[in-house]
Amino acid sequence: MRNDCTDYRQLFLDDVPMMDMRAPIEFGKGAFPGVVNLPLMSDQERQKVGTCFKQQGQAAAIELGHQLVSGAVKQQRLEAWAAFAKAHPEGYLYCFRGGLRSQIVQGWLKEAGITYPRVKGGYKAMRTFLLETTQQAVAQCDFVLVGGLTGTGKTDVLQQLDNVLDLEGHANHRGSSFGKRATAQPAQIDFENRLAIDVLKQRARGTKQFVLEDEGRIVGSCSVPLELYQGMQQYPMVWLEDSFEGRVERILRDYVVDLSAEFVALHGEEDGRRLFAERLLQSMANIHKRLGGERFQRLSELLRQALDEQLRSGAVELHRGWIEGLLNEYYDPMYAYQREAKAGRIEFAGDAREVREYLKARTLR
Structure with missing residues (x-):
């Protein structure tokens, strides 16, 4: 028989299966x-x-909970918990604080002949552990940023x-407008x-220096x-360089060819192409004020022409105009200023191969 768990580090390092007893609205927030x-x-x-608890106290709230989750409703949920427990005998269950809800489920499972452990402290304790994990890494590890103009392929270098x-x-976003x-x-x-x-697992493997892309506060x-x-705002920086032509091609690949394919794969050919076009037009509209009226109108028209041609023939060459x-x-003057x-923080600059080799050698210092 396994005991209830407080080793949050090992739970996350081993990707231990867990079932969350919290209500869907709580789960959706995080x-x-x-x-x-x-x-x-x-x-x-x-x-x-919750309303009953505020008005009549804990005993009445627990009694109401048992009334609401009873009969066929209780049986249906019990079957789902039992199926998870049987499929993941090495797993755990938890609620928000590891208290009443997880104890009730644990008790009902035991009545059904299944002994299944819970995470003591629940979601709140594990969440606190992860927040502290990031804070400790910032305090104890070295960091270096990769900067560069838009389209230089910073992500491509990082992935190697x-x-x-x-x-x-982690944010499922490419970082720009x-x-x-x-x-x-x-x-x-x-x-x-x-x-x-991610930080926890890398540190467990011995990582002491992290590389990350130079980002704004919001991704x-x-x-x-x-x-x-x-x-x-203080970490040393490596600056990635590439030709203007190379950058245009990379942006064309990432923001037109690949993004269009993502939409088509998700929504089908017709809806995917329509939603892709709407997304690009909306992205341009989002920087309307920063572009100014004349420039926005001119670049938006180039974008519309490119989208029309792509829809008609599948060709993407016209997209180079607005890119x-x-x-x-817009982007280059802004990045030049940055x-x-x-x-004063840039310690090395070079192309993709040079930056990659420099960063690999840097970790060995």
Whole structure:
């Protein structure tokens, strides 16, 4: 018989299967990767019990909970918990604080002949552990940023290293005004949890120095943890360089060819192409004020023509027009200013191969 668990580190390092007893609304606000939500109560049931607790106290609330989750409802949920327990004998269950809800489910499972352990402290304790994991890494580890103009392929370089914290990957966003993917971004808490588990696993493998892309505070809708972002304002930087033509081709690949394919794979040919076109037009509209009226109208018209041609023939060459315009007139001047402001922190500059080799050698110091 396994005991209830407080070794949160090992739970995350081993990707131990866990079932979450919290209500769907709680789970939706933040959860851990791979965890299955098998709630004791629905959102509506939880709300009724909560109201009863405030008005009549704990005993009345517990009694109401047992009335709401009884008979066929209880049996159906018990079968789902039992199926999970049998499929994952090495797993655990938990609720918000590891208290009443998980104890009730544990008791009902035991009555059904299944002894299944819970995580003491529940979601709250594990969440606190992960927040502290990120904070400790910022305090104890070395970090280096990869910067560069838009389209230089910073993500491509990072993906070839073993000690990367991929903020854009965890946020499911490419970081720029046009960086939104075809699939949704995670909730903020999910983003923070994924990042912390990545840190935990890398440190367990012996990583002491992390490489990450130079980002703003917000990656799409996900905020970089404050202590990490504050550190990023001082960390040393490596600057990635590439030709203007190379950058245009890479942006064409990432933001047109690949993004269009993402939408088509998700939504089918017709809807996918339509939603892809809407996404690019909306991304351009999002920087309308920063572009100014004349420039916005001109680049938007180039984009519309390119989308019309892509829809008609599948050709993507016309997209180079608005991409080149955006780089020359918007992104490059902005990044040139940022590079000047960060010049004192740049310890190396080079192309993709040179930067990759430099960063690999840097970790051995």
